[in-house]
Amino acid sequence: MKHKKIKALSLFSFLLFYACASTGTPTGGDYDITPPVFVRSNPAPDAVNFSKNKIELFFNEYISIEKPSEKVIITPPQQKMPVIKALGKKISVELKDSLIANTTYTFDFTNGIVDNNEKNAIEGFTFAFSTGDIIDSLMVSGILLNAEDLEPMPNTMVGLHENQADSAFTTLRFKRTSMTNDRGQFRIRNVAPGTYKLFALGDQNRNYKFDQVTEAIAFHDSLIVPSFEPATRMDTLRIDSLTIDTIKEIHYTRFTPDDIVLYLFKEKTDNQFLSKTERPNDHQILFHFNSDNGLPPELNLIGDEPRKAKDDWYIPEYSPDKKDITYWITDSLVHKQDTIHLEAHYLKHDSLMNLTPVTDTLRLFVRNRATAKKNDKKDAEEKIDFLKIDFSTKSAAEVYDTVKFEFSEPVLDLDLQKIKIQQKVDTLWEDRHFPLVRDTLNPRLFYVKNQWRYGEEFQITVDSAEIWSIYGKWNDSINTKFNFSKEEDYGNLYVKIVGNESSGFGQLLDNSEKVIRTSALYDGELIFEDLNPGKYYMRYIEDTNGNEIWDTGNYSEKRQPEHVYYFEGSFDIRKYTDYDDNVWDIKKIPVEKQKPVEITKNKPAVAKQPRSNQQNQQNQQQNTNTNRSMSGGGGAGRSLQQNMPTRR
Numbered sequence: 001m002k003h004k005k006i007k008a009l010s011l012f013s014f015l016l017f018y019a020c021a022s023t024g025t026p027t028g029g030d031y032d033i034t035p036p037v038f039v040r041s042n043p044a045p046d047a048v049n050f051s052k053n054k055i056e057l058f059f060n061e062y063i064s065i066e067k068p069s070e071k072v073i074i075t076p077p078q079q080k081m082p083v084i085k086a087l088g089k090k091i092s093v094e095l096k097d098s099l100i101a102n103t104t105y106t107f108d109f110t111n112g113i114v115d116n117n118e119k120n121a122i123e124g125f126t127f128a129f130s131t132g133d134i135i136d137s138l139m140v141s142g143i144l145l146n147a148e149d150l151e152p153m154p155n156t157m158v159g160l161h162e163n164q165a166d167s168a169f170t171t172l173r174f175k176r177t178s179m180t181n182d183r184g185q186f187r188i189r190n191v192a193p194g195t196y197k198l199f200a201l202g203d204q205n206r207n208y209k210f211d212q213v214t215e216a217i218a219f220h221d222s223l224i225v226p227s228f229e230p231a232t233r234m235d236t237l238r239i240d241s242l243t244i245d246t247i248k249e250i251h252y253t254r255f256t257p258d259d260i261v262l263y264l265f266k267e268k269t270d271n272q273f274l275s276k277t278e279r280p281n282d283h284q285i286l287f288h289f290n291s292d293n294g295l296p297p298e299l300n301l302i303g304d305e306p307r308k309a310k311d312d313w314y315i316p317e318y319s320p321d322k323k324d325i326t327y328w329i330t331d332s333l334v335h336k337q338d339t340i341h342l343e344a345h346y347l348k349h350d351s352l353m354n355l356t357p358v359t360d361t362l363r364l365f366v367r368n369r370a371t372a373k374k375n376d377k378k379d380a381e382e383k384i385d386f387l388k389i390d391f392s393t394k395s396a397a398e399v400y401d402t403v404k405f406e407f408s409e410p411v412l413d414l415d416l417q418k419i420k421i422q423q424k425v426d427t428l429w430e431d432r433h434f435p436l437v438r439d440t441l442n443p444r445l446f447y448v449k450n451q452w453r454y455g456e457e458f459q460i461t462v463d464s465a466e467i468w469s470i471y472g473k474w475n476d477s478i479n480t481k482f483n484f485s486k487e488e489d490y491g492n493l494y495v496k497i498v499g500n501e502s503s504g505f506g507q508l509l510d511n512s513e514k515v516i517r518t519s520a521l522y523d524g525e526l527i528f529e530d531l532n533p534g535k536y537y538m539r540y541i542e543d544t545n546g547n548e549i550w551d552t553g554n555y556s557e558k559r560q561p562e563h564v565y566y567f568e569g570s571f572d573i574r575k576y577t578d579y580d581d582n583v584w585d586i587k588k589i590p591v592e593k594q595k596p597v598e599i600t601k602n603k604p605a606v607a608k609q610p611r612s613n614q615q616n617q618q619n620q621q622q623n624t625n626t627n628r629s630m631s632g633g634g635g636a637g638r639s640l641q642q643n644m645p646t647r648r
Contacts, residue, residue, distance in 0.1 A: 033118070033120060034120060035113075035114070035115065035120040035121055035122045035123070036059040036060060036061050036063045036113060036114075036115050036120070036122055037059060037060040037061075038057065038058075038059055038122070038125065039058045039059055039060055039089075040058050041055070041056060041057045041058065041127065042055070042056045043055070043129055045127060045128065045129075046128055046129065046130075046135050047129040047130070047135075048129070048130045048132065048133055048134065048135055049130070049131070049132065049133065050099075050129040050130065050131055051099070051131065053094060053095040053096075054092070054093065054094055054095070055092075055093040055095075055107075055127070055129075056090055056091070056092055056093075057090065057091040057093075057127060058089060058090050059089050059090070059091075059113075060089070061089060061115050061116075062088055062089055062115065062116040063086055063089060063091070063113055063114065063115055063116065064086045064113075064114055064115075064116055065084060065085075065086045065091060065109070065112050065113055065114075066112050066114060067112065068084040068112060069081060071109065071110045071111065071112030071179070072084055072107060072108070072109055072110070072112055073107075073108040073110065073157070073177055073178060073179050074105070074106070074107055074108075075105070075106050075108070075159075075174065075175075075176045075177040075178070075188075075190075076100065076103060076105070076173070076174075076175060076176070077173045077174065077177065077208045078095070078096075078097040079097050080096040080097040081096065082094055082095045082096050082097070083096065086113075091113070093107065099131050100131065101131055101132065102130075102131060102132030102133075102134075103130065103131050103132065104128060104129075104130045104132075104134075104135050104136040104190045104192065105128065105129055105130070105131070105190075106126055106127070106128045106176070106189055106190045107126060107127045107128070108124075108125075108126045108177075108178050108179060108189070109122070109125045109126065109127070110124070110125075110155075110179045110181065111123050111124075111181065111182070113125055123181065124181060124187065126189055126190075128189065128190045135190065136190045136191055136192040136193075137190060138190075138191040138192065138193065138226035138227070138228060138255060139187055139188065139189050139190075139191060139226065139255035139258075140160065140187075140188045140191055140196075140198065140224055140226050140255075140257060140258075140260070141185070141186060141187040141188070141255070141257075141258045141260070142185070142186060142257070142258065142259060142260025142261060142262060143180075143183075143184050143185050143186070143260070143261055143262070143592045144156055144158060144180050144184045144185075144186060144200050144218060144262045144264055145184060145261060145262070145263055145264065145591070145592060146263075146264050146265075147218075147263035147264055147265040147552070147553065147560075147561035147564065148265070148550055148552075148561070148564060149513065149539075149564065149595075150564055150566055150591065150592070150594065150595045151184075151595075151600065151601055151602050152180075152182075152183050152184030152185075152592075152600075152602045153180060153184045153200075153264050153602075154180055154181060154182045154183070154184060154602065155179060155180060155182075156179065156180045156184075156200055156201070156202055156216070156264065157174075157177055157178075157179055157200065157201045157202075157203050157208070158177065158178050158179070158180060158186040158188060158198070158199070158200045158201075158262070159174030159175070159176060159177040159178075159188070159198075159199055159200075159201065159208065160174060160175050160176045160177075160188060160191065160196040160197070160198055160199075160224065161174060161175055161196060161197045161199065162175045162194055162195075162196055163175075164195070164197055164223070166556075166558075168197070169197070169199055169209065169210050169217075169219070169555065170209060170210050170211060171209060171211075172209060173207070173208040173209055174199075174208050174209075175196070176188050176190070176191050176196075177208065180200075182602070182604075183602070183604060184602070186200075191226045193226065194225075194226075195223050195224070195225050196223065196224040196225075196226070197219070197220070197223060197224065198219070198220040198224045198260065198262070199217065199218065199219050199220070200216075200217060200218035200219075200262050200264055201215060201216075201217055201218075202215050202216035202217070202264070203215065210555070213267055213269050213271070214266065214269070215266075216264050216265065216266050217264070217265065217266075217267070217555060218262040218263050218264045218265065219262075219555060219560075220260060220262060221558075221560065224257065224260075226255065226256070226257075227255075227256050228253050228254060228255050228256065229253075229254050229256065230251065230252075230253060230254070231251075231252055231253070231254035232249055232250060232251050232252070233249075233250050233252065234247055234248070234249060234250070235247070235248045235249075235250045236248075261590075261591060261592055263553075263560065263561055265552045265553045265561040266552060267552060267553065267554050267555065268551075268552050268554070269290070269291075270291045270293055270349075271290055271291065271349045271353070272289065272290055272291045272293040272294060272347060272348055272349045272355065273289070273290050273348050273349065274287065274288070274289055274290075274344070274346065274348070274360060275288045275289065275290050276288040277344075277362055277364060278364070279340065279364040279365060279366050280366070281366060282329075282335045282336070282366060283328060283329050283335050283409075283471060284326055284327065284328060284329070285314070285326070285327040285329065285340065285364055286324065286325070286326050286327075287324070287325045287327070287344070288323070288324050289323045289324070289325075289346075290323065291323060292321065292322040292323050293347060293349075293355060294346060294347025294348075294355050295322060295323075295325070295346065296316060296318075296325060296346075297325075297344045297345055297346035298344070298345040298346070299314070299327070299342055299343070299344055299345075300342060300343045300345070301313065301334065301340070301341070301342050302341040302342055302343060302361070303341060312330075312331075313329060313330060313331035313334050314327040314328060314329050314330060314331075315327070315328040315330055315410050315443055315470075316328075316443075317410075317441070317442050317443055317444065318441040318442070319441070320441065322441070328409070328410050328443075328470070330410075330470055338365055338366075339363055339364065339365040340363070340364045340365070341361075341362070341363050341364075342361075342362055342364070343359055343360070343361055343362075344359065344360045344362060345357065345358075345359050346358065346360075384476075385473060386473060386474065386475055386476040387407060387408060387409060387411070387467060387468070387469045387473040387474055387475045388407070388408035388475075389405055389406070389407055389408075389462070389467075389475055389478060390405060390406045390407075390408075391403075391404075391405045391460065391480050392404045392405065392406075393480070393482045394482065395481065395482055395483070396482070396483065396485065397452075397482045397483065397484050397485070398484065398485060398530065398532075399452045399453065399454055399484050399485065399530055400530050401452070402447055402448075403447070403448040403450070403452075403482075404445060404446060404447045404448065405445075405446055405460075406442070406444050406445045406446075407444045407467070407469065408444070408469075408473075409444065409469035409470065409471055409473060410443050410444055410469060410470050411444070411467055411468065411469050411470065412467075412468050412469070412470060414436070414446070414467065415466075416436050418462060418463070418466040418467060419436070419460065419462055419466075419467075420460070420461040420462070421433070421434055421448070421458060421459075421460055422458065422459050422460075422461070423456060423457065423458050424456075424457040424458070424459070429459060432458070434448050434449060434450040435448075435449040435450075436448060436449070437449050452484050453484065454484060454485065454486050454487040455483070455484060455485070455486045455487070456483065456484050457481070457482070457483035457484075458481070458482055458483070459479060459480065459481040459482075460478070460479070460480050461478065461479045462475060462477065462478040462479075463477055464476055464477040487576070488575060488576040489532075489533075489575055489576075490529070490530040490531055490532065490575065490576070491531050491532075491533060491573040491574055491575060491576065491577045491578070491579065492527075492528065492529045492530070492531065492577075492578045492579065492580070493508075493526075493527075493528040493529075493531060493536075493571055493573060493579045493582070494525055494526070494527055494528075494578070494579065494580040494582065495525065495526045495528075495538070495582040495583075495584050496524055496525050496582065496583045496584065497521060497524055497525070497526060497540060497584055497586060498583060498584065498585040498586070499585045499586045499587040499588070500521070500540070500542060500586060501542060502542050502543065502544050503520075503521055503542075503543050503544075503546055504520075504521045504540055504541055504542045504543045505518055505519060505520045505521060505526075505540075505541055505543055505548060506518070506519050506521070506526035506528075506538055506539070506540045506541075507519075507538065507539050507540075507541070508528055508531075508536045508537070508538055508571075509536065509537040509538065509539065509599065510534075510535075510536070510537075511535065511537070511598060511599060512599075513537070513599045513601075516536065517531070518548075520548065526538075526540075531573045532573070533573050533574050533575050534572075534573055535570050535571070535572050535573075536570060536571045536573060537566070537567065537570050537571075537596055537598075537599050538566070538567040538571065538584075539564055539565060539566045539567070540564070540565045540566075540567075540584075540586055541562055541563070541564055541565075542562055542563045542564075542565075543562065544562055550562055550564065563591075565586040565587070565591065565594060566594040566595040566596065567584055567594070567596075568589055568593075568594050568596065569596065570596060570598070
């Protein structure tokens with residue numbers, strides 16, 4: 001009995017202790033937010049007279065290397081890529097190419113070295129050695145921006161050429177290279193004294209030279225002469241965000257130039273060729289060209305009887321850029337054929353970029369035509385396939401809108417009297433007669449030519465079967481009403497431009513950087529009237545050739561892309577308000593700091609944060625709740641919970 005009592009008491013004590021103890025899952029501690037730390041290497045950093053073929057780098061924790069063939073930049077470039085491996089806390093580099101005598105080599109690992117657990121990267125880690133008695137130590141740095149929208153361009157090669165011939169960029173490998181980081185910043189290290197040309201290259205084939213027209217490039221207009229100078233900077237140590245502890249004067253060596261801005265662009269490729277042909281349905285033939293040079297082509301039907309004109313069997317429709325052409329087949333004897341056999345005569349660029357006449361023989365047919373006919377017949381029994389009319393205006397229209405309508409198919413001679421336009425005057429609808437203008441590229445598109453006024457209300461009415469397409473379709477009855485906003489619903493914005501060197505134009509943008517309105521510079525001012533209330537951003541393009549579009553650059557012509565500037569803030573437009581006291585000096589702020597972060601796509605990366613105390617408290621609370629359920633809500637469990645902070 002005595003032993004049984006001891007066992008019972010022991011069991012009761014164990015259960016009581018179990019109820020009071022925390023039995024939750026371990027939290028694992030704080031997140032690791034610290035990147036690996038370089039410890040030592042063989043050879044030592046900046047070693048001279050190195051002649052071996054193996055390099056070892058040691059770190060303070062287990063590491064891995066991501067995409068070494070992409071993220072590791074070796075300069076001068078080697079013909080054979082070395083074997084780069086991560087082994088525990090070590091990186092091993094085995095060279096497969098011979099080394100150049102009396103040369104400084106740099107291995108730029110960019111952000112490729114990460115720890116095994118949280119993938120924290122060492123940003124901008126480089127390792128250098130020399131095969132001679134001296135290691136070069138100069139540096140060139142700056143930022144690479146996309147020329148059209150000033151976005152920082154990450155992971156793009158930047159390089160120096162010692163050879164100053166224009167052909168060096170297209171025929172020779174870079175002398176020194178680096179890669180931009182996630183903010184577009186670059187540092188080309190271990191540069192020897194001398195004079196260089198500076199480039200950026202979206203190197204698609206990894207050969208360190210510009211040899212494909214589709215590669216993005218940038219080039220600096222001036223020669224680069226690396227140098228250094230002693231400098232000082234003030235370093236502020238704070239106790240907290242409001243209290244300064246000490247201000248120290250730090251002496252350092254400044255390597256120049258360190259403020260270079262490069263503008264990345266792709267050259268306009270006007271290489272003309274026929275990229276695609278198709279026949280999506282019985283009535284259409286589509287031609288897709290790479291450019292609009294030498295268009296339109298001449299089409300000849302093969303096996304066709306002589307015609308009065310070669311183009312009497314189709315109506316052409318051009319895309320806005322004129323590179324794509326849709327041929328609407330008007331001759332029923334042609335569009336009823338299962339296969340159309342024709343010759344296309346057009347101009348094409350040869351290998352020397354000369355436009356030469358060529359002839360393509362084409363056989364065009366509709367895929368799954370039998371199935372399409374069966375489905376068409378079934379649908380026809382259920383509903384009429386009307387000629388569709390798409391009106392651009394909605395019920396609430398803007399005074400700056402163009403009222404236009406587009407038919408789903410080309411129409412026969414359009415009688416304007418069958419399209420009734422009426423204006424509401426008081427409570428009555430009065431007829432109005434406005435000219436209709438056919439679009440010069442799209443034969444299905446028409447515009448109503450009129451200057452609309454604030455607050456006016458209109459309706460457009462078309463009776464059923466008043467308009468017929470060339471394929472026998474007719475319209476359903478249509479009645480659409482729309483009214484224009486009142487003057488007091490709008491705001492007006494006027495901005496004086498200072499610092500420009502040529503003509504230009506401004507663009508208002510929304511928060512997704514979509515262009516809302518464009519205004520040409522007139523008498524030094526951008527005018528944006530009748531704006532809907534809202535928040536707008538602005539950019540300005542120096543239009544050097546006056547064609548009212550942004551133009552890219554060209555390396556062979558030594559022509560930079562047209563300069564783009566961003567207003568550093570935004571404009572909050574309210575109803576019935578004029579904003580006419582705005583002066584914008586487009587060069588007051590460095591261009592790399594102009595673009596508002598709200599519309600910048602490549603935003604600065606958010607640093608990892610340690611696991612919050614609140615999260616730890618939540619984990620402890622969950623553990624406590626588990627204890628309470630296991631103890632049946634006993635006093636010990638309640639006492640523990642009362643002392644626990646809770647998450648709010």
